[in-house]
Structures are given as C-alpha cells and as structure tokens.
Amino acid sequence: MTPAARLAAAIDLLDALEAQPRRPADATANDFFRARRYIGGGDRRAINELAWSVVRQRLRLDWWLTRIRCRPTARMLVAAELLLDGGLDLTQVLASFPGGQYAAEPLSTLEERLLRQLDASRSGIEGLVHPEMPEAIRLDLPEWVLPGFRARFGERLAEEAAAMEEEAPLDLRANLLKTTREEAAAALAAEGIETRPTPFSPWGLRLPQRRPVTQTRAFTEGLVEVQDEGSQLIALLTDARPGMRVVDLCAGAAGKTLALAGAMRNRGRITACDVSAPRLEGAVKRLRRAGADNVERHLLAPGDRWAKRRAGQFDRVLVDAPCTGTGTWRRNPDARLRTNQNDLAQLCTKQAEILAGAADLVRPGGRLVYATCSLLPDEDEAQVEAFLGRHPDFAPFPLAEAWAEAGGTGVPPAEGPYLVTSPARHGTDGFFAAVLQRQPEG
Numbered sequence: 356m357t358p359a360a361r362l363a364a365a366i367d368l369l370d371a372l373e374a375q376p377r378r379p380a381d382a383t384a385n386d387f388f389r390a391r392r393y394i395g396g397g398d399r400r401a402i403n404e405l406a407w408s409v410v411r412q413r414l415r416l417d418w419w420l421t422r423i424r425c426r427p428t429a430r431m432l433v434a435a436e437l438l439l440d441g442g443l444d445l446t447q448v449l450a451s452f453p454g455g456q457y458a459a460e461p462l463s464t465l466e467e468r469l470l471r472q473l474d475a476s477r478s479g480i481e482g483l484v485h486p487e488m489p490e491a492i493r494l495d496l497p498e499w500v501l502p503g504f505r506a507r508f509g510e511r512l513a514e515e516a517a518a519m520e521e522e523a524p525l526d527l528r529a530n531l532l533k534t535t536r537e538e539a540a541a542a543l544a545a546e547g548i549e550t551r552p553t554p555f556s557p558w559g560l561r562l563p564q565r566r567p568v569t570q571t572r573a574f575t576e577g578l579v580e581v582q583d584e585g586s587q588l589i590a591l592l593t594d595a596r597p598g599m600r601v602v603d604l605c606a607g608a609a610g611k612t613l614a615l616a617g618a619m620r621n622r623g624r625i626t627a628c629d630v631s632a633p634r635l636e637g638a639v640k641r642l643r644r645a646g647a648d649n650v651e652r653h654l655l656a657p658g659d660r661w662a663k664r665r666a667g668q669f670d671r672v673l674v675d676a677p678c679t680g681t682g683t684w685r686r687n688p689d690a691r692l693r694t695n696q697n698d699l700a701q702l703c704t705k706q707a708e709i710l711a712g713a714a715d716l717v718r719p720g721g722r723l724v725y726a727t728c729s730l731l732p733d734e735d736e737a738q739v740e741a742f743l744g745r746h747p748d749f750a751p752f753p754l755a756e757a758w759a760e761a762g763g764t765g766v767p768p769a770e771g772p773y774l775v776t777s778p779a780r781h782g783t784d785g786f787f788a789a790v791l792q793r794q795p796e797g
C-alpha cells in the first residue's frame with residue numbers, strides 16, 4: 356500500500372471505531388482487518404500506528420479542534436494528529452490527502468481552511484500540550500477520574516499519567532504445569548525471542564521489544580501465556596495451593612485461573628465462574644493449551660443455586676471484579692474515552708454485590724481475594740472497607756505474609772495493607788488487591 360492508501364485506511368478504521376463508541380477498539384479493529392485480509396502485516400502496523408495515535412491523543416486533539424470550532428471528523432483528527440504530533444508541516448499534511456485510487460480525498464476548501472487556522476492557532480507551541488489546556492486534558496485523562504487519581508497518586512499524578520501514555524511491555528507467564536521460568540526463557544530464546552525475568556512475579560518474563568509470541572512453539576505448546584505482571588501478582592497473592600478448593604468467581608477467559616492452576620500443579624479443584632458465556636467459552640482453548648485439567652467452568656445465571664449449595668466450602672475465593680479498568684489505560688487507550696462517571700457508579704454497586712455473594716463461599720479460615728485493574732479508591736479501598744464493615748467475620752490478612760507464603764520476589768508493591776501496582780512505579784498495569792481472611796471457627 357502507498358502511504359496515502361494507509362492514511363485512507365486509518366481514516367476508515369477511525370470511522371469504524373466511531374460507529375461503535377461503546378465497544379472496545381481492539382475488537383472493532385480485529386473485525387476491520389478480518390474484513391480486509393488483503394492488507395499485509397506491514398501495512399496493518401502502519402495503519403494501526405496512525406489510528407492508535409489519534410485514539411491515544413483524542414482528548415487533546417478534540418481540545419485543539421474545538422478551539423477553532425471544527426467538528427472532530429476522522430479526516431480532521433488525522434490531519435491534526437499529523438500536524439501537531441506527527442512532525443509534518445502544513446504542506447506535507449495537505450499532500451498526504453492526494454485523492455485518486457485508494458488514497459484519501461483531498462481536503463475540501465473548508466477542511467483546508469480549518470487546518471490552516473489550526474496551524475496558525477499554535478502560535479509557536481510545539482506538540483499537543485498547550486499551557487491553556489485544563490489539567491485533565493493536559494494529563495490526557497477524562498475529568499471524572501481526577502479526584503480519584505489525585506487521592507491515589509498525590510504529587511505523582513503527572514508522572515503516572517505520563518506512564519499511562521507509554522506503550523505497555525509484553526509480559527508472559529511461564530506455565531508451571533509444563534515448564535519452569537528458566538526453561539521457558541530458554542525455549543523462547545531458541546526461537547529468537549529474548550526475555551528477562553519480571554522483578555516481582557516469580558513466573559514472569561518480559562520482552563524488551565514486542566514480538567509476535569503467539570506464533571512461537573513455546574506459546575502454542577502451552578509453555579507460556581500472555582499476562583501482565585500485575586495480573587500475575589493477583590493470582591500469586593491468592594496463594595492457591597495443591598489440593599485446595601478454589602473459586603475464580605469472575606474468571607472471564609481464565610487469565611488468572613490459568614495461573615492458579617499452575618500454582619496448584621493441577622491438584623485440587625478450581626471452579627471458574629462468570630456471567631458471560633462467550634468469555635467462559637474463550638477459556639476452553641487456553642485451558643487445553645496449558646494442560647490445566649483441574650478446572651471446571653460454571654456459568655452464573657440469575658436465580659442460580661450453585662453458590663447457595665456450596666456456601667462455606669472454598670479455601671480461596673478470587674473476585675477479579677468488573678471495574679472501570681483505569682489501571683489498564685496504557686494498554687487500552689480507547690477505554691478512557693468509553694468509560695464515564697455513571698459506569699463508575701454502576702460498577703461500584705456491582706462490585707459490592709459480587710463481594711457479598713463471594714463471602715458466603717469462603718470456609719472459616721479461608722481467604723477472599725478482592726482485586727480490580729482500577730486505581731480509583733472508590734473501587735478499591737472504599738469497596739473493601741465497606742465490605743469489612745458489613746462482614747465482621749472477615750479481616751485483612753497481612754500482605755507481606757501472603758506474599759512470602761506464595762513465593763513473591765522481594766517486598767510486595769503495597770499501599771497500607773493492600774497490594775497496589777502502577778505503570779510508573781512498577782512498570783505493570785495498575786492493579787489493586789486485598790487479601791481478606793474469614794475467621795477460623797471456634
């Protein structure tokens with residue numbers, strides 16, 4: 356494809372994303388490329404790079420365009436991105452829309468006038484950040500997260516916001532059912548993929564550069580699974596051991612279930628539950644590849660008596676709760692555009708309900724691990740503290756002890772009694788986890 360054709364395809368992709376604003380962008384992008392199989396790998400990367408830089412910078416680009424009263428169409432967003440952030444001057448941006456077969460139509464008279472106005476409005480400012488921008492936009496964050504992020508990060512807010520703009524590394528987890536971390540690293544190295552051990556998770560390997568690992572034999576044979584180190588730490592802290600009875604209550608496609616199965620060496624029983632059939636279905640192939648055969652799946656349905664019948668039976672209950680996902684924004688830059696204050700309120704209600712149900716499943720002396728991939732205290736500490744207020748039979752289990760028992764490396768990333776990881780401090784996605792123990796009987 357010519358550069359102009361790639362640019363035209365990036366505009367089409369952005370239009371496709373705009374048409375489904377509540378859907379995760381990577382799902383829409385997958386459909387977009389599946390319907391255009393003729394687009395090769397190099398072209399796809401270039402198209403993604405341009406479209407994703409627009410998505411990543413969308414709040415700032417909107418600010419610039421609103422200032423000149425320009426509607427943020429995909430064409431104008433791309434033109435503005437190239438001009439303000441892409442290192443092109445006005446003439447080069449205009450030339451990027453040459454028209455003709457497969458290329459984007461030339462900018463209309465109005466579009467060109469707006470682009471010239473945009474260029475003039477920079478008045479010497481380089482890049483996308485303007486001193487007159489409101490703080491949230493300067494930080495590339497939606498306004499509604501600022502109170503929560505200020506409470507979480509304090510003076511480190513700008514540093515954390517900047518880290519959320521960086522591309523996330525690719526982390527893998529060695530599957531202990533089939534290998535060790537060292538052997539997995541050697542297998543990957545034999546296929547030309549260099550990794551280094553992750554600093555906190557004893558199972559993790561980090562790639563210095565993104566590579567297509569899912570095509571390696573190490574991956575297809577189940578020696579490794581793709582999983583952010585922070586996510587590995589949640590499974591680690593659950594401290595599931597061989598022979599235990601464990602529930603992964605919000606298992607999704609089994610990301611953490613797989614790690615729990617590894618820690619349990621396939622001995623004992625894990626029940627992976629979720630309310631979403633397609634997500635649970637997504638677990639099947641992964642469980643098979645990993646050789647995890649102590650896992651049963653259970654689809655939770657309204658009026659389901661499954662939980663009632665199993666009250667007080669589990670050694671470990673993991674609640675990897677549905678959340679706003681603010682901790683994963685470096686990985687899903689579109690999520691900050693899709694999520695809002697109402698989502699936060701609804702999710703908090705849901706989290707409290709799920710936690711209440713989860714508590715009943717824990718045996719006396721057993722542990723409930725509550726985790727989110729959000730760094731908003733409303734979804735984290737506030738949720739746990741409200742739960743503890745309603746459940747005097749539960750108390751926080753000492754984090755350092757849970758960490759040491761489970762084999763975590765060094766000291767756990769913590770804030771008070773809870774595990775908290777963040778992109779700037781730990782190089783992982785942002786995760787929160789609380790380990791709560793139910794009082795032993797008697």
Ligand SMILES: C[S@@+](CC[C@H](N)C(=O)[O-])C[C@H]1O[C@@H](n2cnc3c(N)ncnc32)[C@H](O)[C@@H]1O
Pocket residue numbers: 586604605606607608609610611612628629630631634655675676677678705709
């Ligand atoms: C953060 S995701 C789980 C990710 C998964 N544990 C992993 O590691 O890949 C939260 C999951 O909670 C599920 N969920 C939502 N409401 C639920 C409920 N009431 N009970 C159980 N699961 C629920 C969602 O379908 C979603 O799969």
